[in-house]
Amino acid sequence: MLILKDVYAGYGAGDVINGVSFTINPGENLSIIGPNGCGKSTLLKVMAGLLPYRGEIMLGGQPLHRASRRVISAKIAMLSQMPPLYFSYSVYDTVMMGRYVHNKSRWLGRPSDGDRKIVDDALKAVNLLHEKDKDITKLSGGQQQRVFLARTLAQQPEIILLDEPTNHLDLKHQIELIHYLKAWAKDGNRAIVGVLHDINQALNLSSNVLVMQNGKAAAHGENIVTETLLEKVYEVDVAAYMRQSLEIWRK
């Protein structure tokens, strides 16, 4: 589905990603964790085709850098932190934008019945169908994030990349988002690659974890997250932190 071999990438001044390799197979999710500045978000941008890279990335058997924007976006969607919104669009129109990559028509006519059904289903999935005519700038941060999730679903990709998507969501919607996405991936033999700061959420998304440190893969695999590894990567006393958290809960 997506293969990375010895990938290097950065923003010009130097590499932020230093020789990362892994494979994403259908139905397989991956959580990427690591301290700030370790290159998690940069890696997602590279996988989404937003940044140039060295090394090899194959998307569906084709080198990523040779694929057109339309081909990439038909297969990979990304839900990131929300952009600031300057202009007013309805919830429905915003989600309909997700259909762009599947619809080349330049005419001004109404969207097809098929597109409208896909958008309605995406809005139902995030429980926002009843708000479809609302102006997105008038919604709460959490609702806006769910609109963008619906747009990502309407794009019907094979892989969804998540870059801290739960920032504006309350606990209920955080849990719902992760559950929904896991089910989405499992049902359609698709994949999710998520960067989540909350390690509990990351492990909830997938037991397959890539731990990053200084742009490199410090560890990668199923059930590899241990207290020792976290202490080494985050440079904190994880056991002490956990004890402290438990104390707070007991009180």
Next chain:
Amino acid sequence: MKKLAIIVLALLAVFMLAIGLGSVYIPPLEIVRAVWYRFFGAGEDISGAYIIMWELRLPRALLAFIVGAALSVSGAVMQSVLRNPLASSFTLGVSSGASLGAALVIFAGMSALFSLPTAGFLFGMGAIVLAIALASKMDGRLENNTIILVGMVLSLFVNAITTMLMAMRREYMERLVFWQMGSFSMRGWEAVAILAPVAIIGIIFILFYHRELDIMTFGENEAQLIGVNMRRVKWVLLVASAALTGSAIAFVGIIGFVDLVAPHVVRRAFGARHRLLIPMSAAVGGGFMMLCDLVARTVLPVGELPVGVVSALVGAPFFAYVYFAKRG
């Protein structure tokens, strides 16, 4: 539908006023009769009102409408592409380039037909193409901030050249300053005949990109992730909207604020979707420009004000009201 009807009626009213008002008043019935006579009548009607209407006011009103429409659509596109509610072609140096072109023609004493509009257009377009090319060279991803910064720096640089030329050739200064203030005075059917097809083709071409424009308002990364080839589409739309501005100001000089006022009014009334924003901005901007020109030529007992002054005097407070009222 109700809003659309209001805009159509308001446009008709402004059009009738623009034709009817002036040193000679032409009543609405006379206008309708003259139109009827022109298209369905027989023989020659050479009454004074008929000549004033067909030879002076009608081409002037139409030119004002076309210029307003072209500038407004250009503004709407710039704001969406650059994701900046205050952006316009002028941000990227079109007016500075056009002024330099006009200055060179005026100072060189060139008098060939359309030499001033041609130079204004070529230099205006040249400035924006240079701005985008430089931005592209400096920033491979052609990010909005780079484009705006390069446009502003280039604008200041080109303005400095024009000012230097003005300081060296003071005898032509007045003519250039008046050109820069914008006017529809003494522009006839020739200007309408050239500008109308350019504006219509430009606006229809931009309308074909309505979906990309919608998506681009969410940001460059978002647009790419949805599937828009940002680099190509951004180039195409910036050049198309600069061509609209360049061709409009080439004939009438620099007229500001309509490109800010009209798109913001339309966004408030009809929302941000470009399939409506583009045609409605053309209608509202065209009507606004006809109104500004009407004020410019009727407010003084003798002579007329530059239309650019009127559009700024009316447009600046109106824009502030529309823009900040929305923010509460």
